[in-house]
Amino acid sequence: MSVNRSGNAAIDVHAHFLPESAVTAYRSGRAWHGIEFEAGRGGVPVAVTGASRFAFGSPLHFEPFEKRIALSEERGVDTEVLSLLPPLFRYDRPAPEGLAAAREHNDELSELTVRYPGRFLGLATVPLQNAEFAAEEARRALSLAGIVGVTIGTHVAGVNLDARELEPFFTVLDELSSFVLIHPIAPRDGMGALDQHYLRNVIGNPLETTIAAASLMASGRLEQYPQVNYCLAHGGGYTCAAMGRLAHASRVRHEFTDRALEVRADLHRRFYYDTLVHDELTLRHLIDVVGSDHVLLGTDFPADMGQVDAAGFVRGSHMLNMEEKASILSGNIRHILGEMR
Numbered sequence: 001m002s003v004n005r006s007g008n009a010a011i012d013v014h015a016h017f018l019p020e021s022a023v024t025a026y027r028s029g030r031a032w033h034g035i036e037f038e039a040g041r042g043g044v045p046v047a048v049t050g051a052s053r054f055a056f057g058s059p060l061h062f063e064p065f066e067k068r069i070a071l072s073e074e075r076g077v078d079t080e081v082l083s084l085l086p087p088l089f090r091y092d093r094p095a096p097e098g099l100a101a102a103r104e105h106n107d108e109l110s111e112l113t114v115r116y117p118g119r120f121l122g123l124a125t126v127p128l129q130n131a132e133f134a135a136e137e138a139r140r141a142l143s144l145a146g147i148v149g150v151t152i153g154t155h156v157a158g159v160n161l162d163a164r165e166l167e168p169f170f171t172v173l174d175e176l177s178s179f180v181l182i183h184p185i186a187p188r189d190g191m192g193a194l195d196q197h198y199l200r201n202v203i204g205n206p207l208e209t210t211i212a213a214a215s216l217m218a219s220g221r222l223e224q225y226p227q228v229n230y231c232l233a234h235g236g237g238y239t240c241a242a243m244g245r246l247a248h249a250s251r252v253r254h255e256f257t258d259r260a261l262e263v264r265a266d267l268h269r270r271f272y273y274d275t276l277v278h279d280e281l282t283l284r285h286l287i288d289v290v291g292s293d294h295v296l297l298g299t300d301f302p303a304d305m306g307q308v309d310a311a312g313f314v315r316g317s318h319m320l321n322m323e324e325k326a327s328i329l330s331g332n333i334r335h336i337l338g339e340m341r
């Protein structure tokens with residue numbers, strides 16, 4: 001049992017997972033659905049796909065799940081809602097390959113939730129490079145034991161989430177009132193401004209999330225699919241700070257007025273947001289802006305950019321009352337998942 005509990009169970013909606021089939025491929029020197037593995041700094045593997053390289057943020061992905069469970073208990077987290085490591089989404093691969101990888105991942109994740117009941121739930125991954133495949137796999141995966149939602153990247157090989165081609169996918173999410181975690185992938189900066197100081201992650205990732213949220217709001221997609229429960233990673237990036245400007249633009253700029261589309265200044269309250277902002281005052285501000293009923297515990301575990309004791313951070317905060325803590329730690333996500341299907 002955890003040492004820092006204060007009565008509220010904690011459900012972490014933002015925690016990452018590497019399928020055992022990928023670990024097995026790594027150990028036997030094979031590729032996993034087009035992804036090669038190499039030994040990297042400190043012995044932590046690197047995933048290599050084409051020109052891109054991704055160093056795993058933690059060696060824990062290659063260790064037994066029992067170790068992860070023990071660490072989760074130490075951190076006061078009761079249930080982890082696992083999702084694939086985003087650099088492995090690979091929307092640039094051929095669609096049939098993406099579908100095969102998604103199916104294998106989702107089946108494994110479901111089996112894991114059954115093997116450790118109550119400890120893990122799962123978010124399915126889908127091959128967004130083909131919206132029909134993605135829709136089909138989302139529907140299939142959401143019928144599997146323990147799969148309670150879907151995770152997607154902030155763009156599909158450079159294409160924003162408001163693309164018309166994605167409509168079949170969002171239609172299925174809407175029909176199933178699905179929970180969907182929108183997570184940054186491959187920040188788009190063609191001029192190298194983010195190349196140093198780890199700014200590609202520090203600034204680029206939250207910017208990606210902001211672009212994804214803005215494209216859904218500015219296109220009308222957010223309101224087109226009213227039953228989808230969208231959650232933005234990393235406290236939504238800069239979404240809240242961008243709202244006044246976005247709403248203003250929608251009143252004065254022809255890009256909006258030509259379509260008679262006005263973005264309400266409070267439309268961002270339609271999203272859910274995780275707590276991963278690494279700052280108590282910023283979290284308090286997020287709650288003040290979007291409401292404590294729209295904030296969910298997220299840790300990014302076991303990434304080095306995650307928050308090791310996110311649950312303790314919420315439980316021990318002097319800026320949150322007991323009711324807010326209970327909602328954020330597990331009340332809100334229970335409510336969302338209870339409404340599914």
Ligand SMILES: [Zn+2]
Pocket residue numbers: 014016183233300303
């Ligand atoms: Zn993450």
